[in-house]
Structures are given as structure tokens and as C-alpha cells.
Amino acid sequence: MTGADPAIEVDGLVKTFGRTRAVDGVDLRVPGGSVYGVLGPNGAGKTTTIRVLATLIRPDAGSARVFGHDVVGEADTVRGLISLTGQLASVDEDLAGRENLVLIARLLGLSRKRARERADELLEAFGLTEAAGRLAKNYSGGMRRRLDLAASIVVTPELMFLDEPTTGLDPRSRNQVWDIVRSLRTGGSTILLCTQDLDEADQLADRIAVIDRGRVIAEGTPGRLKASVGAGALRVRLIDPDQRPRAAEIVERVLAEPHLDADPASLAVSCDDPDRATEALSALSAAGVQIADFALGQPSLDEVFLALTGRPADEGPADDGEDRAGTAA
Amino acid sequence: MSTESAQSPPPAEGADVVDPTLVAGLSRTERPRRPNPVSASLTFAWRGMLKIRHVPEQLLDVTITPVLFVVMFTYLLGGAVAGSTGEYRDFLVPGVLVMSVLFTTVYSGVALNTDLTKGVVDRFRSLPIARSAPLVGSVLGDTVRYFIAGVVIIVVGLVLGFRPDGGVEGVAAALGLVILFAFGLSWVFMTVGLLLRTPSAVMNAGFMALFPITFLSNVFVEVDTLPPVLKAFVEINPVSILATASRGLMAGDAPTTEILISLAVTAGLTLVFAPLTVRLYRTRG
Secondary structure, eight states: OOSSSEEEEEEEEEEEETTEEEEEEEEEEEETTSEEEEEOOTTSSHHHHHHHHTTSSOOSEEEEEETTEETTTTHHHHHTTEEEEOSSOOSOTTSBHHHHHHHHHHHTTOOHHHHHHHHHHHHHHTTOGGGTTSBGGGSOHHHHHHHHHHHHTSSOOSEEEEESTTTTOOHHHHHHHHHHHHHHHHTTOEEEEEESOHHHHHHHOSEEEEEETTEEEEEEOHHHHHHHTOSOEEEEEESOGGGHHHHHHHHHHHTOOOEEOSSTTEEEEEOOOHHHHHHHHHHHHHTTOOEEEEEEEOOOHHHHHHHHHSOHHHHSOSOOGGGGTTOOO | OHHHHHHSOOOOTTGGGSOHHHHHHTOOOOOOOOOOHHHHHHHHHHHHHHHHHHOTHHHHHHHHHHHHHHHHHHHHHHHHHHSSHHHHHHHHHHHHHHHHHHHHHHHHHHHHHHHHHSTHHHHHHTSSSOTTHHHHHHHHHHHHHHHHHHHHHHHHHHHTTOOOTTHHHHHHHHHHHHHHHHHHHHHHHHHHHHHSSSHHHHHHHHHHHHHHHHHTTTTTSOGGGSOHHHHHHHHHOHHHHHHHHHHHHHTTOOOHHHHHHHHHHHHHHHHHHHHHHHHHHHHOO
């Protein structure tokens, strides 16, 4: 039903704080009923974008609409459609878990009785019944995040903002949060998920926008994004990290300039053709470079991200001059 | 429900492993009619009262100093200042009532600032409720705090032998007036709470403002004993006027002028600082 209308339309959004352009011309189209990932490093402008969309701050330029309602002119209508799970857990730490949920339920207009019932339902669903009477400040990180998510769905929102929902969580809590996101999507809500975690975006999102320095630098399905960087990649791990410079030289001659990972013994290069990959491996072997293992496959989102943001000066248009004023070349 | 899921795109990978009890718990809850501003404010007042219950030590902080003042000053200064401890006690208790309750108002600003450093305010501000509700609600909730702070001083006074001529009615009227004034003053500290960066900065600013204002008043000494310049200030200090009103009411009089001035100051503070607070709360982000 909402599938055809975009849940979020953002055009040329700009928000500056002092001299920092936190958001510098972001455009987004988020289809209704989907999980939409916004992927970017710290300070890329993800949280600022969410805060504009959640009516917490006003944009300096551009427009943002939620289900067709302007976030500035019709802020109150927008608030009736959304819920926010902020980067800082948006729970009241001096209240018990159950009190937190009853509070939100009452503020959303549920009757006293219905608010208590809804709180208990959610505590049950999120495995917090045992901890219902304990103050939220004594919760573990995972419990607090679950309480936070529960508070966000006291009334099912049309659109839910999740700002780095799994940052700092252990793997088990992270999986629980992922399950919750998937069930919400199944329930028909649209979810805007900001994350730095590439795996998370890949796992959950139907579409992803990669954002860097306040701009969207790539947009598409996870599969399309991977494909845009090259259909495949050859990854090689060496036995001896000291041989990497030599290996990089050889790979560059046979294929293309490789990407050097943080792991000092490995390198990756985009490569579509298995025959040419074999060629490169033979050349390495012939030159006496010892290979521990290798793999030919789709590039990970990690590589997509590095390819898109790691070398902005080479690839992007030369429009980032403002930041560099004063730095002698 | 089933038709809707049939036409939606296939779930993301892994959706089939979602815990079924979780999905059941996430059942769609329709949005009720939004609460009116009064109901939303009262819900926030309830939140404030829960906090008093969960963090009672905060109340202890503000009440213990005035209690010490009443007890120590009565016996330490009573003879010197008023000729007898009993006479000084009767002078001091209605004044320290004012001081104690007014100091408690600083906590309204501290609590608001503490909220802002947490994520919870973001949630409140993204809810479809009246913008003023969180603020009005927390001031209403804090009224309970002011009441407790006032009652503690009165009880200590009674224990020390304070028996005001105004009786229960007089004491209740004085307490009511002081709490009303505190309601007005708390908007000032809410504004401060929105302007300063940290809760401790709000606390310091508040106490630094209140110490001179309460000490340079007639809370502890009669105005007539002061040098002319100081006397001029003390006589127009609203805290002195409120303390005089409190003394009068407890003594069974109705000092009309002082009561009216106190009410006017309360109204003035509220009219200026309540809208300012709401505005700052809305735009701070």
C-alpha cells in the first residue's frame, strides 16, 4: 500500500554547524516498506540527517519530506509518523524499564490500563520481563538497546530511525537487534538505518546510500554497489608480509593497481576474469612470492566503501577545496 | 495482514530465522488519539515524581543544609542576634523555609540539563506532543520536591519548639505561597539549564546566584540592624519580601502588600522565563 510512495524524500539538504558543513547537499529517496541503509564513517553527516528528518533540528537549505509531509512546515504531522532510536540510548536511566515504556505509551495517548498492558507485552517480547522493575541505568548495553527499541515501537511507527543501533554491542545482542529490525520490516514499517558497520548494512538493508563528508557518494542495492566497483576481486594473502611491495608491483603489471589492506600480508585487486587471475598468481609464484591463500569473489562492502571513500581526491570532482585552504601543498 | 506480506518484496536474507515469539510481540499497535497538553504534562509530572522516588538522595542534598542552618543558627546566634534562642527560632524558621525551597528550584535546571546530556530528550522532542509538556510537567513534578523541602523545615522547627500563632492554616498558607514563588523561580533555572553546558555548571551558577540573594535578605537578620546601602538592597530584595510574607502568614496575619508583591514577582518570572524556556528547548539541538 505504501510501497509506491517514497517514505522519505530529501533534496539538497544542507546543515552547517559553525564552519562545518555537516550535511552538504544530501539527496535521498527511501521507498516505503523497506530497510534503507545509510552507510558512512564517523562525522559523515548520518546523525545530522536523521536529526533533521526526526524534526529535531532545522535544515539550513534544501527540503526533507516524510510520507509527503515537510519536516519543517508539518513537523507535528511528521512526529505522528516516526519514532527515533538515537545514537545515545534514548531511555530514561533514572526510571525502571517498565516505567520507561509506560511513560512513552502514556505520551502517545494510550490509556493507563492499555499502557501497562503494552509495556508488559513489549518487555516479554524483548526478554526484559525479569528486569522490568530495575532502573535502566543498571541495564547492560544490550538490554538498554532492546528497551530503547521497545520504546520506539510502543505504537508501530510508519517510519523508524535507527542510528547505529548495534554500536558497542556484543555479537549476541547485535543479532537480537538485527532480528528485531527484520521483524519490524516484515510488519510493514519503513526503517532508516544509519551504520558504520558494513556487514550490518549488507545484512539488513534493501538499498544503501554511502555518505561521506555530508554527501551521498553512491546509492543502490548492496549487490549493485558491489558490482559498480567491479564484478569481482582477487584477494591474496602472503606468507611473508615483507614481500607485499614486490607482490603489489607484479599484480599491478599483470592486472591493475591493488588495494593494500590493513592486514600487512594481504592485498586485493579488482578482477573479472578468472584466467587473468590465474595469470597473476602464476606471475607471483614465478617471482618467488609465497602465497598463503587466495580467493576470487565478489568484493565485500568493505572494499566498495574503501573504493568509494578511500581515494576521494583521485575519483571525485575537485570540489573539496574549502577544507584545504591554508594547507601548503 | 497476510495479503500485505504477500505483496511486499521478499524479506531480506535471514528473515526466515526471526524468532517467532519476537514477531508475535511486535504485533502492530495502532496509534491512539494523541493526548491533550494537560494530560501529557501530567505524565511528565509523574515521571518527575518517579525520579524523586528512585533518586531520593538528590532531595537530601538540598534539604540538609537548611536543616543545619535552622538548628545551628538558632543555638549559635539566637542569643546574640535576637536576645534568646526561642525568639530567634520563631524569626528564623519562616525565613529558612523560603531559603530551603528556593534552593530546591536550582535542581529543576540541573535535572533539565542532565536530560539534555542523555538521549531521552531526543525521543521526547520527536513525539507528537505539545512542545511545552515536558517542561510544564517537570515543573509540576518538582512542586512535590518543593513541598517536601518546605515540610522538612517546618517539622524541624516544630521539633525545636516553634509554635506559630497562625496555626496549621497560617503555616499552610505560607508554604503554599513559597511553593508558588518557587514555581516561578524554577523557570529561571530551567532557562539557565538550557543555556549552560553541564549539570554541575547549572548547579554552580544557581547556588552562586542564590547564596547572595538569600543571605543579603532578612532571612537571618532584621533589616534595621543593617548599614543604609545594604538595607536599601535588602528591603527591595524579593526574597526579603517573601520571607516577610511567610513570617506574617505563620504569625496569623495577612501582610497584603508583601503577598501581592510576591505573587506579582512569581507571575513576572513565569511570563518571561516560561516562554523563553519552551523556545530554547524547542530550538536547542
